[in-house]
Amino acid sequence: MVVKAKKHLGQHFLTDRRIAEQIVQSLSHKLKNVLEVGAGTGALSDFLLERSGRLQLIDIDAESIAFLKARYAHGDQLQIVQGDFLNCDLTQLFNGEPFALIGNFPYHISTPILFKVLQNKDYIPEWVGVFQREVAERVAAAHGSKIYGVPTVLTQAFYEVEYRFTLDEQVFSPPPKVKSGVLRLIRKASRPAADEALFFQVVKKAFQQRRKTLRNTLKGLPLSDDLQAQHWLDLRAEQLTVTDFVELSKEIEAAHSLKTQSPAHDMDCTKHF
Numbered sequence: 001m002v003v004k005a006k007k008h009l010g011q012h013f014l015t016d017r018r019i020a021e022q023i024v025q026s027l028s029h030k031l032k033n034v035l036e037v038g039a040g041t042g043a044l045s046d047f048l049l050e051r052s053g054r055l056q057l058i059d060i061d062a063e064s065i066a067f068l069k070a071r072y073a074h075g076d077q078l079q080i081v082q083g084d085f086l087n088c089d090l091t092q093l094f095n096g097e098p099f100a101l102i103g104n105f106p107y108h109i110s111t112p113i114l115f116k117v118l119q120n121k122d123y124i125p126e127w128v129g130v131f132q133r134e135v136a137e138r139v140a141a142a143h144g145s146k147i148y149g150v151p152t153v154l155t156q157a158f159y160e161v162e163y164r165f166t167l168d169e170q171v172f173s174p175p176p177k178v179k180s181g182v183l184r185l186i187r188k189a190s191r192p193a194a195d196e197a198l199f200f201q202v203v204k205k206a207f208q209q210r211r212k213t214l215r216n217t218l219k220g221l222p223l224s225d226d227l228q229a230q231h232w233l234d235l236r237a238e239q240l241t242v243t244d245f246v247e248l249s250k251e252i253e254a255a256h257s258l259k260t261q262s263p264a265h266d267m268d269c270t271k272h273f
Contacts (some may be wrong), residue, residue: 010106012175030053034171038058041067049078102129115175127185128184
């Protein structure tokens with residue numbers, strides 16, 4: 001059975017087995033639960049079966065699902081599911097246990113996949129992905145870079161990001177028009193000590209007009225007099241480290257708490273962000 005790559009699904013099947021093995025080896029050895037997104041024709045699946053205790057393959061393409069079911073036997077170790085990863089309830093997979101995630105992600109939905117993982121980070125301690133190289137480089141960028149942005153800060157706040165290697169167009173069928181990059185992401189042991197919703201809001205507002213200073217982009221947020229006097233607000237978003245954004249969010253949260261706190265009792269102000 002031959003699976004035809006579908007342009008509207010952004011399919012570019014990996015054909016180089018050596019590269020496929022290298023990608024899978026980026027995951028920790030012998031994981032209990034692994035979810036492969038966009039399994040396609042099983043290039044990664046062959047090697048994942050050797051390394052995982054339980055493996056689930058998900059693909060939106062009915063033809064790919066039929067191919068995978070014909071190639072692999074269902075059982076306790078392997079499940080094959082047709083569905084849209086972006087609409088899946090990840091908390092229901094593997095009986096609610098944590099799992100690693102891996103995939104050769106379609107370029108046009110790689111950023112939504114990134115944010116889907118961030119929303120479900122409690123369940124995903126590590127993941128490996130094949131991205132368009134431009135996206136991979138942006139996620140792994142250092143502060144001060146022109147490609148440093150919202151995906152960079154939000155991802156690096158929760159995961160250690162490692163750019164593993166670059167893939168040429170010729171290792172895919174059909175070849176994409178751009179190169180790809182492989183990322184490995186390991187969840188950090190501790191979370192940023194700031195209200196998460198507020199942290200996301202601050203980061204997104206800061207980069208909305210990245211040529212302006214934070215003094216302009218963060219208008220509308222409660223900025224105390226002390227914070228107004230700090231050097232942070234005279235910088236542009238790309239000049240702040242992830243740690244800087246966390247500290248800035250904590251100070252804004254504290255300023256908001258002081259502003260709205262009643263003399264008679266304390267309020268839980270985090271729910272207002």
